[in-house]
Amino acid sequence: MLASEAELKPDRPTVLVVEDEILIRLLVADTLRNQGIYVLEAANAAEALTIIESALPVHVLFTDIRLPGRMDGIGLSKLVRDRRPQIKLIVASSDLPPGYIRQTADVFIFKPYDLGAMVHQVETLLAQSGHAPDHN
Amino acid sequence: MPPTTIRPPTATEPPVVAGVVLVVEDEVLLRLVIAEYLRDCGYKVIEAADADEAMLVLQQPQFAVDVLFSDIEMPGSLDGFGLSQWTRSNCPQVDVILAGSVPRAVNAAADLCEAGTVPKPYEPHHVHDRIRRLLATRRAAKGTKRD
Numbered sequence: 001m002l003a004s005e006a007e008l009k010p011d012r013p014t015v016l017v018v019e020d021e022i023l024i025r026l027l028v029a030d031t032l033r034n035q036g037i038y039v040l041e042a043a044n045a046a047e048a049l050t051i052i053e054s055a056l057p058v059h060v061l062f063t064d065i066r067l068p069g070r071m072d073g074i075g076l077s078k079l080v081r082d083r084r085p086q087i088k089l090i091v092a093s094s095d096l097p098p099g100y101i102r103q104t105a106d107v108f109i110f111k112p113y114d115l116g117a118m119v120h121q122v123e124t125l126l127a128q129s130g131h132a133p134d135h136n
Numbered sequence: 137m138p139p140t141t142i143r144p145p146t147a148t149e150p151p152v153v154a155g156v157v158l159v160v161e162d163e164v165l166l167r168l169v170i171a172e173y174l175r176d177c178g179y180k181v182i183e184a185a186d187a188d189e190a191m192l193v194l195q196q197p198q199f200a201v202d203v204l205f206s207d208i209e210m211p212g213s214l215d216g217f218g219l220s221q222w223t224r225s226n227c228p229q230v231d232v233i234l235a236g237s238v239p240r241a242v243n244a245a246a247d248l249c250e251a252g253t254v255p256k257p258y259e260p261h262h263v264h265d266r267i268r269r270l271l272a273t274r275r276a277a278k279g280t281k282r283d
Contacts, residue, residue: 022184022185022189022192022193023192023193023196026182026193040168041168041183042164043164043185043186043189044185047164047185050164050165051164051165051168054165056168
């Protein structure tokens, strides 16, 4: 059994990035890591749910709407909102999503990403959840 | 809402990367644990969920992957053997370590990777040890060539 360091650091600001295009996922994850944010990566909704259902703390879920597999980002967002209402939700898409997902999510952002604005949105939601990154 | 200026890495952040490791593992909880461990060891770690993602990364020269650490048993178009063979053909500068839980597969993999195989379940420090030795050998070889 592997011991997870993540389980030993429950208070560090943690974002789960769900994106099936690996080059975009890497860009988002690296940008957030460079700001001192702990990032978990998932390639689809099934991987994201595995993480959500584990003992790992997640404070912000950042998901693309279009995902391969049985569940897309809309289904994932609904499920996480129902099961883990304390997790802040950011949904991203190149198209305007249905109104109900804009109401469910805390933040909706357009792709391609403005990285500066994206970091600002993530840090704002982390602060709202009581897990603001420490830049000192 | 004012956009945030992205802060560059500060002097307190480690400026030197020990190497770039591409971790390929379809079990997400295993992948994130070994990835985090290797990041804590000073490596830049790229996570891929399958061989298709890994090949896409390996084709991007800006990532400059030093070591491919891949599970043998994976779903998708290629398993770890196939990915190792593809890497040998297309990115010969990348060292390969395979991990597997089937003894027969582990034995077969010995022919495909420089550092042998890592039996699963593995301890992260064993993986780190393999990577460290591989990179040390590479640096020594480069030094010899320069001399």
